Amino acid sequence: MNNKIIEVNNLTKKFDDFTAVNDISFDIKEGEIFAFLGPNGAGKSTTIKVLTTILKPTTGKIVLNEKNPETDKNGVRKSFGIVFQDPSLDDDLTAYENMQFHAVLYKIPGNIRNKRIEDMMKFVELWDRKDSLIKTFSGGMKRRLEIARGLLHHPKILFLDEPTIGLDPQTRNHMWSYLQNVNKKERMTIFFTTHYMEEAQKIAQRIAIIDFGKIIAIGTADELMKKTNTKSLEDAFLKMTGHVIRDEEASSTDRMRTHRRAWGRR
Amino acid sequence: MKKQAQQIECVRIEELGEEDNMSAIYILWLRQIKKYLRSRSRLIGSLGQPLLFLLAFGFGFGSIYQKAGQGIYIQFLGPGIILMSVLFTAVFTGIEIIWDRQFGFLKETLVAPVPRFNIMLGRTIGGATVATIQGIIVFILTLIVGFRPNNFALIPLWLIVVFLSALLFTSLGTIIASLMEDMQGFQIIMNFLVMPIFFLSGALFPLKGLPPIMEFIVKFDPLTYGVDGARWALISKSEFGILKDLSILIIVTVILIGIGSYLFERIEA
Numbered sequence: 001m002n003n004k005i006i007e008v009n010n011l012t013k014k015f016d017d018f019t020a021v022n023d024i025s026f027d028i029k030e031g032e033i034f035a036f037l038g039p040n041g042a043g044k045s046t047t048i049k050v051l052t053t054i055l056k057p058t059t060g061k062i063v064l065n066e067k068n069p070e071t072d073k074n075g076v077r078k079s080f081g082i083v084f085q086d087p088s089l090d091d092d093l094t095a096y097e098n099m100q101f102h103a104v105l106y107k108i109p110g111n112i113r114n115k116r117i118e119d120m121m122k123f124v125e126l127w128d129r130k131d132s133l134i135k136t137f138s139g140g141m142k143r144r145l146e147i148a149r150g151l152l153h154h155p156k157i158l159f160l161d162e163p164t165i166g167l168d169p170q171t172r173n174h175m176w177s178y179l180q181n182v183n184k185k186e187r188m189t190i191f192f193t194t195h196y197m198e199e200a201q202k203i204a205q206r207i208a209i210i211d212f213g214k215i216i217a218i219g220t221a222d223e224l225m226k227k228t229n230t231k232s233l234e235d236a237f238l239k240m241t242g243h244v245i246r247d248e249e250a251s252s253t254d255r256m257r258t259h260r261r262a263w264g265r266r
Numbered sequence: 267m268k269k270q271a272q273q274i275e276c277v278r279i280e281e282l283g284e285e286d287n288m289s290a291i292y293i294l295w296l297r298q299i300k301k302y303l304r305s306r307s308r309l310i311g312s313l314g315q316p317l318l319f320l321l322a323f324g325f326g327f328g329s330i331y332q333k334a335g336q337g338i339y340i341q342f343l344g345p346g347i348i349l350m351s352v353l354f355t356a357v358f359t360g361i362e363i364i365w366d367r368q369f370g371f372l373k374e375t376l377v378a379p380v381p382r383f384n385i386m387l388g389r390t391i392g393g394a395t396v397a398t399i400q401g402i403i404v405f406i407l408t409l410i411v412g413f414r415p416n417n418f419a420l421i422p423l424w425l426i427v428v429f430l431s432a433l434l435f436t437s438l439g440t441i442i443a444s445l446m447e448d449m450q451g452f453q454i455i456m457n458f459l460v461m462p463i464f465f466l467s468g469a470l471f472p473l474k475g476l477p478p479i480m481e482f483i484v485k486f487d488p489l490t491y492g493v494d495g496a497r498w499a500l501i502s503k504s505e506f507g508i509l510k511d512l513s514i515l516i517i518v519t520v521i522l523i524g525i526g527s528y529l530f531e532r533i534e535a
Contacts, residue, residue, distance in 0.1 A: 052377050055534050077379035088370035092301045104293040105378035107286055 004063075005030040005157060005189045006051065011060030013046050020046040022213035023060070028191060028206075030156075033183055035204035036193040037237060040246045043213040044193040045085055048161050051191075052082050065156055078106075081155030083146045083163045085193075089134045095121065095145055096130040099152060106153035120148040123178060139166045147175060151182065160192035164199060176203055197234040207233075211241045290380040294388025295395065298359065302396045309403075316351045316404045320344075320411045323470060336472065342503070344413035345496035346469030348404045349431060353489055355400040356432045357460050359393030360439015363530075364449055373535045386530040390436045390523065397432035398425070415500040423508070424499035430515040431492035435463075437522035444529035462487075469493045473505045488518045 006028040013021040021043045028034045036044045049055040051062060053069050053076055062069055065079035089098050099117045108116060121127040124144035134142065143166055150158055158179070164172045180203070182188050194200055200207050201221040208218040217224055217240055221233050228236040302309070324340040324347075331339035366372040375385050402425075415421070442455055466480075467489035476484065484490050495511035498504035504511070 049535075054373060054376055074379045074381070077377055080377075082377060084370060084373055086370045088374045090297065090301075090371045091369060092304055093297065097300070101293055101297060102374070104289050105375070105380055107289075107379070
């Protein structure tokens with residue numbers, strides 16, 4: 001249990017003059033379930049984007065599954081699966097086609113591909129909707145399909161960026177028990193961000209609290225509570241990050257969404 | 267440690283190891299085709315403009331053209347209008363990367379363990395195929411309006427010209443999309459790039475007897491060579507000859523694919 005699957009050293013990510021992630025360092029062990037907690041705009045998603053090669057770090061070093069994203073992007077990309085915070089399915093394709101697309105990109109061999117897709121879609125209970133276009137899916141259904149897709153290629157590491165938003169408690173429960181099972185069976189490392197304290201406390205083996213781009217505490221839920229002398233993780237979190245409500249700046253994507261809504265689809 | 271490794275009850279793709287990046291190109295191509303075939307409204311809507319141009323210009327200027335001793339204008343205009351719709355369709359399918367970014371799907375392709383070049387190539391060939399199909403449909407439209415090719419045996423060569431032009435302009439769309447954050451600049455692109463490419467290409471008028479400055483600009487426009495090549499194949503009229511047309515189209519396409527993949531490689535989402 002001692003080999004590190006993710007190593008982050010002095011990672012900084014700046015957008016122009018705004019520092020989203022400010023000199024953070026942490027390690028995650030293979031097979032660990034690790035949670036990233038933080039207020040809106042604290043740098044959680046940015047960290048995930050840097051770890052998953054979508055963004056380039058401004059400075060700092062990352063090693064993921066013994067591979068360096070600077071020199072071996074594809075090696076890194078093969079090592080993980082990801083469920084993004086925003087939907088990332090193709091609305092004009094069917095659920096099955098989206099899965100197939102993923103399976104081909106991740107080079108899942110043809111002879112096991114269809115079986116694997118079927119298994120995963122059955123797990124998220126979407127098999128009977130396999131031929132429906134994604135645009136007919138509800139938010140929760142999309143989420144479930146994305147989770148199934150993220151697991152499709154048996155990744156060594158699974159990144160989940162606020163995966164349970166929009167899911168009802170039943171689905172959330174079902175999903176986590178499955179993920180914990182895969183975590184045990186396949187030693188899949190799970191790195192997730194969340195706003196639900198009880199989720200972090202229940203699921204994660206270790207928790208990092210990030211605020212203003214800095215990691216302010218890292219440890220088990222008990223350790224964090226002890227450190228702040230509080231009775232719940234939520235209190236510990238609030239004590240460390242304060243009570244001020246944060247706003248995320250609208251991203252260009254959000255702006256475009258509004259724009260497009262106003263203009264209608266081409 | 268070894269013991270733990272044995273407990274893993276799955277095949278990780280990284281251990282399968284084979285490097286098959288061709289199927290990534292194929293699946294991205296397939297995606298474009300499926301999306302195109304599914305959006306009937308887009309298909310039908312995109313026929314309106316060429317039809318309008320054929321009728322308005324073809325019949326509007328027809329008599330003037332004939333009085334000037336140039337023959338039947340619709341014969342001259344047909345290949346130009348076909349290439350116009352190839353231009354528009356191709357640039358738009360290229361620009362679609364921006365929609366993918368907006369709907370989040372782009373991220374799925376950006377984190378995939380496939381060289382970005384293959385992703386870009388698959389999309390581009392897919393977009394070019396769509397634009398070529400569109401070109402064929404508009405070709406049929408011109409036949410209905412009264413256009414008659416001289417030699418049907420040269421249709422395959424015409425198809426090559428159309429596909430090359432489609433590749434070229436899809437790559438151009440990719441380049442634009444890689445540089446643009448969102449659709450705010452779309453009007454600028456339309457008015458200052460796509461429209462000029464069309465109007466300054468010789469799609470509507472003969473290249474002979476143009477003012478020198480105009481001639482200079484027209485010769486810089488890659489669509490000029492697409493239109494000229496199409497005329498060579500369809501109505502046996504050409505300013506530059508098919509070899510020159512094809513060579514220029516190929517060279518510009520290769521350069522644009524190069525730039526496009528360089529920029530696509532650097533996309534952050």
